[in-house]
Amino acid sequence: MNLENSIKDVISKKLEDGSIEKLIEEQLEKGVKNALDHMFGSYGDVTKIIETQIKSVMIPYLEKYDYSEYLIKLDNVLVDVLKGTSFENKNMLENFKELMLPEDRKVIKASELFEIWSKYVAKNVETHGLEVNYDDGEPTYEYVEITLDVNYDDKRSWSSFQYATLALECEHDDKMNFALRISHYDRDKENQWDISYDSVKDIGSMRHLNSFEILLMRLSQARTKLIMDIDSESDEITPEKEPEASYS
Structure with missing residues (x-):
C-alpha cells in the first residue's frame, strides 16, 4: 500500500x-x-483539393496569357546561344526559334x-539530271512539274x-514532297479544314526541319x-539555281 500511495502522491503532484x-x-x-503532414503530403486529401482548385484557376489563365513579351526575351537569349554553338545545334535552335513564333x-x-x-x-529542288536551256541567252534548268x-x-x-490527305508532289525530286492530313467538321464553315502536321519525333529531329515543314x-x-478553294492543281517551276554556261 505504501507503493500505491507513493504513486498516487506522484501523480497528484504532477497534476498540480x-x-x-x-x-x-x-x-x-x-x-x-502528423495528421496535417499526411493531409498536406503528396497524396494527402487536402493536397488533392488544393491542387484541383489551383488547376481550375491557373490553367484557363495560362491559356489566355499573352507570351509575346517573353518570346522577345527568348529570341534574344537564343541569339546569344547561337553565336557560340555548332552548326547542327545552331540549325536546331534556329528551327526552335521559328516554331516558337506565333x-x-x-x-x-x-x-x-x-x-x-x-x-x-524552286529554291531547293535537286537540279542533278535536269537539262539546261539556252533559249533566252542566260542558261536555265528545264522546268520541273x-x-x-x-x-x-x-x-x-x-x-x-x-x-482527306493533301499531297504536294514534285515529279523530279521526291524530297520536295509533302503530305498532310486535313479534316472537316460538319458544323464548321463550308470548305474550312483543320490541318494536322507534326514531323518532330524528338528534340534531335528539329535540326533537320526545313522552312516549309x-x-x-x-x-x-x-x-x-485551310480554305479548300482548289483540290487539284499543277504547274511547271524553273529552279532558281543557275547552271554554269557551256556552249560547246
Whole structure:
C-alpha cells in the first residue's frame, strides 16, 4: 500500500504542477502535426483539393496569357546561344526559334499554300539530271512539274468528320514532297479544314526541319483553317539555281 500511495502522491503532484498537462499537450501537438503532414503530403486529401482548385484557376489563365513579351526575351537569349554553338545545334535552335513564333494567320487558302510550296521547290529542288536551256541567252534548268492533289477518305454515315490527305508532289525530286492530313467538321464553315502536321519525333529531329515543314507545323499548332478553294492543281517551276554556261 505504501507503493500505491507513493504513486498516487506522484501523480497528484504532477497534476498540480501541470507536468501531465504539458505532456498531453506535446503529444496532442505531435498528433495534429502528423495528421496535417499526411493531409498536406503528396497524396494527402487536402493536397488533392488544393491542387484541383489551383488547376481550375491557373490553367484557363495560362491559356489566355499573352507570351509575346517573353518570346522577345527568348529570341534574344537564343541569339546569344547561337553565336557560340555548332552548326547542327545552331540549325536546331534556329528551327526552335521559328516554331516558337506565333502564327497569326487564321485562314490560308489551298492555292496560297501551293504557291508558297512552289517557291520552296524552286529554291531547293535537286537540279542533278535536269537539262539546261539556252533559249533566252542566260542558261536555265528545264522546268520541273509540281502538283497538288487532295484524296478524300470515304465518309462514314455516322461520323461528323470528313478526312482527306493533301499531297504536294514534285515529279523530279521526291524530297520536295509533302503530305498532310486535313479534316472537316460538319458544323464548321463550308470548305474550312483543320490541318494536322507534326514531323518532330524528338528534340534531335528539329535540326533537320526545313522552312516549309516549319510553316506547316506552325499552321497546325495555330489551328489555322485551310480554305479548300482548289483540290487539284499543277504547274511547271524553273529552279532558281543557275547552271554554269557551256556552249560547246
